[in-house]
Amino acid sequence: MTEILTETDPFTVAGVPLGSRLIMGTGGAPSLDGLGAALVASGTELTTVAMRRYAPGSGGGGAGTNLFELLLENNIRVLPNTAGCFTAREAVMTAELAREALETDWVKLEVIADENTLLPDAVELVDATEQLVNRGFKVFAYTNDDPVVALRLEQLGAAAVMPLGAPIGTGLGILNPHNIELIVSRAGVPVVLDAGIGTASDAALAMELGCDAVLLATAVTRAQDPVRMAEAFKHAVIGGRLASRAGRIPKRAHALASSAMEGRPDL
Amino acid sequence: MSIIQLNGAAAPLAAGTTVADLVAAVTGRAILPTGQPADGGRLGVAVARNADIVPRSQWSATAVVADDDVEIVTAVQGG
Numbered sequence: 542m543t544e545i546l547t548e549t550d551p552f553t554v555a556g557v558p559l560g561s562r563l564i565m566g567t568g569g570a571p572s573l574d575g576l577g578a579a580l581v582a583s584g585t586e587l588t589t590v591a592m593r594r595y596a597p598g599s600g601g602g603g604a605g606t607n608l609f610e611l612l613l614e615n616n617i618r619v620l621p622n623t624a625g626c627f628t629a630r631e632a633v634m635t636a637e638l639a640r641e642a643l644e645t646d647w648v649k650l651e652v653i654a655d656e657n658t659l660l661p662d663a664v665e666l667v668d669a670t671e672q673l674v675n676r677g678f679k680v681f682a683y684t685n686d687d688p689v690v691a692l693r694l695e696q697l698g699a700a701a702v703m704p705l706g707a708p709i710g711t712g713l714g715i716l717n718p719h720n721i722e723l724i725v726s727r728a729g730v731p732v733v734l735d736a737g738i739g740t741a742s743d744a745a746l747a748m749e750l751g752c753d754a755v756l757l758a759t760a761v762t763r764a765q766d767p768v769r770m771a772e773a774f775k776h777a778v779i780g781g782r783l784a785s786r787a788g789r790i791p792k793r794a795h796a797l798a799s800s801a802m803e804g805r806p807d808l
Numbered sequence: 809m810s811i812i813q814l815n816g817a818a819a820p821l822a823a824g825t826t827v828a829d830l831v832a833a834v835t836g837r838a839i840l841p842t843g844q845p846a847d848g849g850r851l852g853v854a855v856a857r858n859a860d861i862v863p864r865s866q867w868s869a870t871a872v873v874a875d876d877d878v879e880i881v882t883a884v885q886g887g
Contacts, residue, residue, distance in 0.1 A: 566886065566887040567885040567886060567887065568885050568886045568887055569885070570885055576885065589886065589887030590883035590884065590885065590886055590887065591883070591884050591885065591886025591887055592854075592881050592882070592883060592884070593881060593882070593884045593886075594815040594816065594879065594880065594881055595815065595834050595835060595853060595880045595881060595882045596815075607852060607882070607883070608883050608885060609850060609852035609882070609883045610849060610850060610852070613850060619883065620887070621883065622886060622887040624886050624887055634856070634859070637861050638854040638856060638861060638879075638881050639854070639883075641854035641855075641861055641863060641864065642851075642852050642853050642854035642881060642882060642883065643852055643883060644850075649887055651887070756887075758887060
């Protein structure tokens with residue numbers, strides 16, 4: 542099914558076709574082994590990482606023991622993020638470090654306003670997007686579910702806009718489905734629902750609303766059984782995408798019999 | 809003995825140390841003059857010296873001097 546869907550309905554972002562519409566994050570996993578198994582179960586081909594100081598255990602054991610090499614071994618493209626940045630200046634520097642370290646010009650741009658909400662700071666986000674596009678980056682802009690800002694980011698050259706469903710790590714699902722639909726209806730670049738996903742039905746809903754992909758981490762990495770949850774999301778994204786393409790029935794106020802009354806025996 | 813800031817902590821600096829030497833010391837992997845690891849893998853590391861990125865091709869040619877602020881970063885779980 543996955544293969545059929547990929548052939549008839551490819552997902553292309555920044556000019557690159559991907560075989561899965563599920564983008565994974567890696568935060569919150571207790572071990573690298575468990576994380577690897579969950580990523581494989583999810584079927585993802587694009588996964589985010591954060592950039593931090595090299596510490597013992599980051600991969601000092603040589604080839605094959607660090608996160609970057611885990612992703613390479615599983616043919617998963619790496620999407621470095623700018624998590625923890627509060628200003629455009631910090632975000633641009635982090636993106637440059639990531640490009641140098643990981644040899645990719647893709648970046649998940651995350652510029653947050655404060656540590657309590659982790660909500661994007663729209664002013665810094667717009668500034669950073671413009672700077673990074675000018676420096677040749679493919680910017681995946683993590684943004685509020687604001688249709689106006691989403692359109693601005695696209696106009697500035699973002700490769701994808703990634704509105705949140707709810708604040709990072711909350712698992713509250715999609716708080717404003719109408720805004721997500723509005724963003725999708727006006728977008729000329731892929732829309733990726735990012736953050737707030739709690740369980741499989743949230744991801745299916747995102748796809749039914751017309752999103753091109755879903756990005757999540759916590760919902761898998763902190764689930765009781767991450768591998769099983771990863772597989773659930775794999776199917777949810779495929780199911781939601783198929784439903785969105787299939788054309789759902791309109792909602793009705795009154796019941797509509799699916800069995801004809803005509804020919805009913807007199808009893 | 810001179811001192812530098814290495815990933816936010818004071819560290820002693822031996823004369824003649826290059827950025828490549830610091831990367832090798834921190835990662836425990838031998839670094840070729842190209843900036844690639846000698847074990848043939850991917851290093852996944854970037855270096856900022858005094859808030860400027862030092863491209864890996866320049867690591868061997870870039871001397872570290874007293875009071876330099878060096879950050880060596882890599883990919884970790886996140887996002």
